Structure formats: structure tokens, C-alpha cells
Amino acid sequence: MLLSRSVTLLAPSGPVGDDAPMSASSEAQITAWLATQQDAMVALLREIVDIDSGSYNKPGIDAVGEAVRRFLASNGIPVETICQPKHGDCLRATVAPGGEAGTGGQSNIGGNVVLMGHRDTVFPDGEVARRPFTVRDGLAHGPGVADMKAGLVMNCFVLAAFAKFGGAPTPLIGLFTGDEEIGSPEGRAVIEAEARRARAVFNSEPGRVSGNVVTGRKGGVFMRMRITGKAAHSGGSFTEGISAIEELARKVQAIHALTELSRGITLNVGLVRGGQSVNTVAPWAEGEIDLRYVDPADRDDAVARIGRIVEQSFIPGTRAELTINGEFLPMTQSGPAKKLFELYVTAASDSGFATAGEFTGGCADSGFTAGIGAPTVCAVGPIGGKAHTPDEFLRLDSLVPRAQACARAILRLPAAGL
Numbered sequence: 001m002l003l004s005r006s007v008t009l010l011a012p013s014g015p016v017g018d019d020a021p022m023s024a025s026s027e028a029q030i031t032a033w034l035a036t037q038q039d040a041m042v043a044l045l046r047e048i049v050d051i052d053s054g055s056y057n058k059p060g061i062d063a064v065g066e067a068v069r070r071f072l073a074s075n076g077i078p079v080e081t082i083c084q085p086k087h088g089d090c091l092r093a094t095v096a097p098g099g100e101a102g103t104g105g106q107s108n109i110g111g112n113v114v115l116m117g118h119r120d121t122v123f124p125d126g127e128v129a130r131r132p133f134t135v136r137d138g139l140a141h142g143p144g145v146a147d148m149k150a151g152l153v154m155n156c157f158v159l160a161a162f163a164k165f166g167g168a169p170t171p172l173i174g175l176f177t178g179d180e181e182i183g184s185p186e187g188r189a190v191i192e193a194e195a196r197r198a199r200a201v202f203n204s205e206p207g208r209v210s211g212n213v214v215t216g217r218k219g220g221v222f223m224r225m226r227i228t229g230k231a232a233h234s235g236g237s238f239t240e241g242i243s244a245i246e247e248l249a250r251k252v253q254a255i256h257a258l259t260e261l262s263r264g265i266t267l268n269v270g271l272v273r274g275g276q277s278v279n280t281v282a283p284w285a286e287g288e289i290d291l292r293y294v295d296p297a298d299r300d301d302a303v304a305r306i307g308r309i310v311e312q313s314f315i316p317g318t319r320a321e322l323t324i325n326g327e328f329l330p331m332t333q334s335g336p337a338k339k340l341f342e343l344y345v346t347a348a349s350d351s352g353f354a355t356a357g358e359f360t361g362g363c364a365d366s367g368f369t370a371g372i373g374a375p376t377v378c379a380v381g382p383i384g385g386k387a388h389t390p391d392e393f394l395r396l397d398s399l400v401p402r403a404q405a406c407a408r409a410i411l412r413l414p415a416a417g418l
């Protein structure tokens with residue numbers, strides 16, 4: 001299908017060059033140190049996978065945050081907490097440039113480099129007790145092991161590596177948010193503020209099984225339509241009733257008909273509920289709508305068309321209202337983002353693996369940073385698959401190389417003019 005096209009692999013453009021001896025030596029030190037950290041990475045991964053942290057479990061998400069904070073503190077990295085009333089707090093770790101880890105990163109020369117990740121998972125409380133972190137045949141399992149606790153671990157170790165070996169070339173920020181799986185209702189503002197100060201954003205969603213990263217994502221709008229009809233006994237006074245369920249059925253058909261696959265616009269009513277009893281004409285019904293689109297220009301028109309369908313009464317006497325419950329922006333690839341991606345491809349190749357860019361219909365926080373205009377590359381985290389299912393897995397042998405590729409890309413940003 002058109003929407004899952006791949007960008008072909010770019011040829012590596014060679015080493016950094018003799019004009020960057022500082023970077024080259026740090027690069028050797030940092031990547032060599034990362035190569036020794038596999039066991040420590042797995043230990044931290046085990047610790048945070050074994051904490052239930054579904055999107056509505058604030059104490060659990062904050063407990064994962066505490067584990068992250070402890071690790072970073074033990075590496076001399078300060079962490080600021082941006083409190084969130086309902087969902088997980090946001091944590092913001094700073095590695096300052098020029099060898100003084102932890103002096104605040106205020107200099108802001110040319111903007112920050114941001115390593116981003118979310119601590120919430122899609123799994124309910126009790127999932128850890130049912131299937132805790134395990135390792136079999138080089139694959140790790142457990143709730144959120146790939147999406148995206150391994151990405152958090154990778155970000156922690158990249159931050160630690162820079163703190164250990166003299167700081168990053170530019171201020172390096174680790175942003176750990178807590179509500180991505182439900183559309184980042186609270187995290188979005190923090191992410192967008194960070195993106196405005198960013199020269200580059202690496203989002204550590206899981207790398208694809210192919211090793212690919214993600215260079216484009218659809219936008220998504222999650223809506224609910226609530227329909228009111230009129231109850232009546234379906235045997236004794238059928239003609240007095242107004243069926244909200246029939247109205248819902250008509251609306252679902254009209255909304256689904258807005259799908260235009262050739263333009264990447266899809267509509268899915270994925271949840272419906274309603275009615276009172278089998279022998280009552282349904283007094284109410286509701287449906288949850290998922291709109292996906294590629295071109296940012298299509299968003300408002302699609303939402304307006306859905307709005308008109310919801311307003312229209314197919315069954316006279318029904319009323320309906322539409323609410324938007326969550327939203328992700330599409331991730332598009334700007335010129336600088338393409339440059340960042342190409343830089344990452346070379347960094348990956350020098351770290352021992354091939355990667356290419358992929359488009360996906362799935363949404364993520366990278367849409368918000370790209371929407372602000374910050375060059376962004378997504379799914380740079382360790383490689384895994386079957387996210388959001390009990391079969392989720394993580395390739396443990398990808399922890400070190402993905403961390404090395406990320407570190408190399410960060411070190412080479414200035415030379416690439418990013």
C-alpha cells in the first residue's frame with residue numbers, strides 16, 4: 001500500500017573527518033563504554049518493566065520515573081520534575097555541554113538535543129504479576145519491554161555516557177513523559193515547549209524489526225459522538241420511540257464513507273455502545289471515531305465533515321454531539337529532518353547495522369515535535385515488535401548498537417550543520 005512505502009537505504013558518507021578530533025576521541029570513548037553496559041542496561045530494563053505503568057496508573061508511571069531519576073542521579077545528572085495533576089509527571093534531565101554535566105544546560109547555543117520517551121504502557125494493573133520481565137533466546141518479554149521501556153533505558157545510558165566523558169557538544173535533554181499512549185493530553189504542552197528550544201529530537205520508540213527508523217507518521221484525531229433518542233417500550237409503544245442506535249448506525253456508515261485510501265485519510269468507528277434493553281427503543285448511543293490523515297492540510301476539513309454528519313439527524317428527533325478526546329499531529333519530514341535522518345543512517349552503519357526510513361500510520365509524540373518544526377527522527381530505540389500485545393518482544397542485542405548510533409549521531413550534529 002502507498003502508505004507503507006520505504007525510503008531506500010542511503011550509502012554511508014564516511015567517517016567524521018580529521019577536522020573534528022575532539023568528537024572523534026569522545027566518540028571512541030563513548031561507544032566503547034556503551035559496549036560494556038549491556039548487563040547494566042538489562043538490569044535497569046528489568047527494574048522498570050516490572051512496574052505496572054498503564055497510562056491511567058499515575059503512581060506506577062511515577063515509580064518508573066523514580067527508577068530513571070535514581071539511575072541518572074547516580075551518574076551525576078540532575079533531573080527536574082514537571083508535575084502533572086492527572087497523568088505521569090514529566091522528567092527533564094540535563095547534560096550540559098563542555099564537560100560540566102549537570103550545570104543546567106542554560107547556554108542553549110544553537111538549541112538543545114532532545115532524547116524523548118514515554119513511561120506509560122497500554123497494559124492494565126496486574127499485568128506484571130501475570131507476565132514479569134523474562135529473557136528467552138536473546139529476546140526480552142514483559143509489558144512495555146519494547147514500547148518503550150527499552151527506549152527509556154537507551155536514553156538513560158546515552159545521557160550517562162555524555163555525562164561521563166565530558167558533556168555533549170550541545171545541551172542534551174532527556175525528556176521522560178507519562179501519557180503518550182492516550183495522546184499525551186498533559187505531556188503535549190511540555191513536549192512542544194521543549195521542541196521550540198530543540199535543534200534535533202530523537203524519539204526512542206521501538207526500532208522496527210527490519211532495523212528501520214520512522215521518518216513519517218499519520219496524524220490522528222480521536223473523537224466521540226454521543227446520540228440522544230427517546231425511550232419507548234418496543235412492544236407496547238414502538239411508534240413513540242426514537243432509536244439512537246439506528247441513528248448511530250447511519251452515522252457510522254456516513255463517517256466510514258469519508259475514507260480516502262489514496263490520500264491516506266481513514267475513518268474507523270472502533271467502539272460503539274448504547275441502548276437500555278432489548279425491548280426498549282434505544283434512548284442513547286455513542287461511538288468512538290478514529291480519524292487518520294497524512295497531509296496536515298487535510299485535518300480541519302476532515303474534522304468539519306465529521307462534524308456535519310454528527311449534526312445531521314438521519315432519524316428525525318435525534319440529537320448528537322461530538323467531542324475531541326485526543327489528538328496526534330502527523331510527523332512530516334522537513335529538509336533539516338531529512339538531513340538528521342541521513343546523519344543517523346551513517347551513525348547506524350558505523351555502529352554495525354543498516355537502517356532506512358519508514359512511514360507508518362501509527363501516531364506518536366514525534367508528531368508534536370515535528371509539528372513545531374524541530375528536526376525529528378523517530379523509532380531510534382532498541383528493536384522490538386508485537387507492541388501492545390502479550391507477545392511483545394525486544395531484541396537484547398540491539399540495546400548497545402542503537403545507543404551507540406544515537407550517541408554518534410549526537411556527536412556529529414555540529415559537523416553536519418544541525
Ligand SMILES: [Zn+2]
Nearest residue numbers: 147148180205
Ligand atoms: Zn510508544
